[in-house]
Amino acid sequence: MWGLGKFSSALLAASSSQSSSYAPNSMKQIRGDLRDLYSILGEKAAVYKQLSPTMRISHVTPPPPPRRDGEQEVDWRDVLNADADIMNENDDGTNIFSAVAKKHGSKKPIALYLPGLDGFGVSAAIWQFNDLARTFDLWRLSISIDDRSSFSEVVKSVSSFIKEISEETKRPVYLIGESFGGLLAPAVVLNVQNRAKRSGMDNPIKGLVMVNPATSFDQSSWDVLAPVLSTLGFQSQNRPTPFNLPSPYAVIGGLTLSSLVPSKQQQKQLIDTILGILRSTDASGAVGLVQEMLNSFQQTEETLPPGLLEHRIKNWMIVGSTILAGEQRLGQIDMPTLVVVGSDDKLIESKLEANRLEKILPNCTKLVVRGAGHLVLDENVNLTEAIVYSDIDPLKRKEEKQFDPVLDWKLPPKDVIDDILERSVKPLETAFSPIFMSTDKAGTRTMGLGNLPKDESPLLFVSNHQLLGLDLNLLVAKLLDNDIVVRGLGHPILFQGGTQSDELGGRTPGLQPNASGTGPNMSNYRQFGAVKVTPRNYYRILQSGQNALLFPGGVREVFHGRNEAYKLFWPEKVDFVRTAAKFNATIIPISAVGMADSLNIVLDRSEIMNLPLIGERAMSFAANITSARFDTSDADEVFLAPIVAPGLPSRNYFIFGKPLSTNEVDHTDKASCEQAYHQVKAEMNRGFHDILTAREKDVYRQAPQRLAYERLTGQKAPTFDIAEVNRVR
Numbered sequence: 001m002w003g004l005g006k007f008s009s010a011l012l013a014a015s016s017s018q019s020s021s022y023a024p025n026s027m028k029q030i031r032g033d034l035r036d037l038y039s040i041l042g043e044k045a046a047v048y049k050q051l052s053p054t055m056r057i058s059h060v061t062p063p064p065p066p067r068r069d070g071e072q073e074v075d076w077r078d079v080l081n082a083d084a085d086i087m088n089e090n091d092d093g094t095n096i097f098s099a100v101a102k103k104h105g106s107k108k109p110i111a112l113y114l115p116g117l118d119g120f121g122v123s124a125a126i127w128q129f130n131d132l133a134r135t136f137d138l139w140r141l142s143i144s145i146d147d148r149s150s151f152s153e154v155v156k157s158v159s160s161f162i163k164e165i166s167e168e169t170k171r172p173v174y175l176i177g178e179s180f181g182g183l184l185a186p187a188v189v190l191n192v193q194n195r196a197k198r199s200g201m202d203n204p205i206k207g208l209v210m211v212n213p214a215t216s217f218d219q220s221s222w223d224v225l226a227p228v229l230s231t232l233g234f235q236s237q238n239r240p241t242p243f244n245l246p247s248p249y250a251v252i253g254g255l256t257l258s259s260l261v262p263s264k265q266q267q268k269q270l271i272d273t274i275l276g277i278l279r280s281t282d283a284s285g286a287v288g289l290v291q292e293m294l295n296s297f298q299q300t301e302e303t304l305p306p307g308l309l310e311h312r313i314k315n316w317m318i319v320g321s322t323i324l325a326g327e328q329r330l331g332q333i334d335m336p337t338l339v340v341v342g343s344d345d346k347l348i349e350s351k352l353e354a355n356r357l358e359k360i361l362p363n364c365t366k367l368v369v370r371g372a373g374h375l376v377l378d379e380n381v382n383l384t385e386a387i388v389y390s391d392i393d394p395l396k397r398k399e400e401k402q403f404d405p406v407l408d409w410k411l412p413p414k415d416v417i418d419d420i421l422e423r424s425v426k427p428l429e430t431a432f433s434p435i436f437m438s439t440d441k442a443g444t445r446t447m448g449l450g451n452l453p454k455d456e457s458p459l460l461f462v463s464n465h466q467l468l469g470l471d472l473n474l475l476v477a478k479l480l481d482n483d484i485v486v487r488g489l490g491h492p493i494l495f496q497g498g499t500q501s502d503e504l505g506g507r508t509p510g511l512q513p514n515a516s517g518t519g520p521n522m523s524n525y526r527q528f529g530a531v532k533v534t535p536r537n538y539y540r541i542l543q544s545g546q547n548a549l550l551f552p553g554g555v556r557e558v559f560h561g562r563n564e565a566y567k568l569f570w571p572e573k574v575d576f577v578r579t580a581a582k583f584n585a586t587i588i589p590i591s592a593v594g595m596a597d598s599l600n601i602v603l604d605r606s607e608i609m610n611l612p613l614i615g616e617r618a619m620s621f622a623a624n625i626t627s628a629r630f631d632t633s634d635a636d637e638v639f640l641a642p643i644v645a646p647g648l649p650s651r652n653y654f655i656f657g658k659p660l661s662t663n664e665v666d667h668t669d670k671a672s673c674e675q676a677y678h679q680v681k682a683e684m685n686r687g688f689h690d691i692l693t694a695r696e697k698d699v700y701r702q703a704p705q706r707l708a709y710e711r712l713t714g715q716k717a718p719t720f721d722i723a724e725v726n727r728v729r
Helices: 003-015 027-042 076-080 084-089 096-104 122-127 129-135 151-169 180-199 214-219 222-236 248-260 264-279 283-303 306-323 350-360 383-388 414-424 426-432 472-481 522-527 535-543 554-558 575-582 605-609 614-623 670-697 703-713
Strands: 048-052 055-059 110-114 137-143 173-178 205-211 337-342 364-369 435-439 445-447 459-463 486-490 547-550 586-593 599-603 643-646 653-656
Touching: 048 151, 055 151, 084 096, 096 137, 096 151, 110 129, 110 151, 110 180, 122 129, 129 137, 129 383, 137 151, 151 173, 151 180, 151 306, 173 180, 173 383, 180 205, 180 214, 180 306, 205 383, 214 306, 214 350, 337 350, 337 383, 350 364, 414 426, 414 472, 414 522, 426 472, 459 575, 472 486, 472 547, 472 653, 486 535, 535 547, 535 575, 575 670, 586 670, 605 614, 653 670
Parallel strands: 110 137, 110 173, 173 205, 205 337, 337 364, 435 653, 459 547, 459 586, 486 547
Antiparallel strands: 048 055, 055 137, 435 445, 586 653, 599 643
């Protein structure tokens, strides 16, 4: 909102992973670059519409396509000036909309960005404008520091622009408002909407996006704090400070905003950037660093002087929030709305406001960015993606055929598979040196997977879940190595993240990978065909003739307690057998052993639950995790991992048991299905018994001998003779 907030934006951009090419060597450079950016946003763009002497709406030129190897980097100044010819050819401001459409595409929906109280929107310009401009015909409002327009005048000016551009282009308009812009945007929507109704026309605005909206301003303390600050500023004016220090208004205002605007993570980035610059400078440079920090306070007063602050608080924020106060006005907004907020916004109560708006607005969804503050539109958020995949749907995705994760999934190309296996599986194979065995229809076992009935489909692989599920990659990789493609069915938490868009790898649309808390292997699971375990997904996989991998023991098995390794915790229901029988699937039990011996359980789930305070919090967390079983409540399925300490990697063993054909199993006959169910369990338990007995004869079962042998010879260490698992029938 203020100068130091913008200074924070520059520092964050400097330390951002998305700005790796930007490497400032001093605070002076950062502040100078920020001044340049602020100046650019305040000056006339290549294409613009002047709304008043102090207000204009500028077109945001789309960035060039990503640079190919060997191509010269395009200078950003050239990008900004790329559309200068449009205004030159249309000096009177007419036909610029058609000229822009001709140059950048006539089918792109129009988006109009309304900034915060500063009037420019520096953070959005840094992190969001490029992507927005690629997808939308993007325009942005800018208001100079000389402006003293009323709230109503700003609303009417923006509304007139929307009327003009929509009539000229015949394209839908989507309104994006951040902070104060989030207060201005719904007022504009209501103005345009009411005017359209009176004239019998369609509302040209088809979607509304509110980012940390100041609609909650009247619930904050800023209506009291801001006048105090502005009064302090008036008292400081024309009073020189000693040693050319910044004024009390600049210092107090800057410190207040710097403590409230950035999130904890952003504050850490700021500190890291400053320390990095400090470490690279000498003593004199450190003095200069302090001076530049003081200068940044002065920029607060330059970009938002006390008179302007007082005007915008009294005539914009207070008036605007009064106009939109109550549920009746906002409840009239008749369009899809997306509210994007930071969960830890300390400037205004954005999270609570998102909950309120979601209830008031007829068609509203919210995106709460965990850990984010008022400066929510940083590198962790892709606003374009959030809009495109929301109910606003500006690209009309819902009218197109949607990706079906069961029927439309394809195995990735071989080079992609090889790369993932090299990174994700090879280290596990080195550590655990797994042994795979399979069983023919007569019950005889051999090394390798040669006994698997590849000519039958579908195949249903049913396995126990080893501790923490760490052996899953080994299992899937071995099947792929034997040309058997299998669709894994995973717990819902692996796919959590809001709207479950398969095109986005299961993460929340609008949040960058891992920002939503999904696991680091989530993209691998999806790429290799995993889907959420639901009765419908399981049914459709087998119905379509695809192979499936199922873990009936689920959470209870994967998070087992002490002395519970290699025990089955299956539900009493036999539904998975009934579905398999309906589609004549061949069930192949898999007995997996070894992972539990590689980890030491420090506290199992029952011990964690009994801990004072921690136990209650753990149970509360577990109760909020979606259950994998449709007939089990979230509270009954305790998603609580044991606390483990790593041990030496014990060898892993997998026995693919005797195949069970369901051709003769009547899926409508409960007794027949129960018999098959118990046969599968019995075969798995036989596998556990045989492995646990036979592995005593494996001299390379333990890590020291095995790893030494394989390191010296470059070959896989031998194991017990296959006869050891064929002794008992």
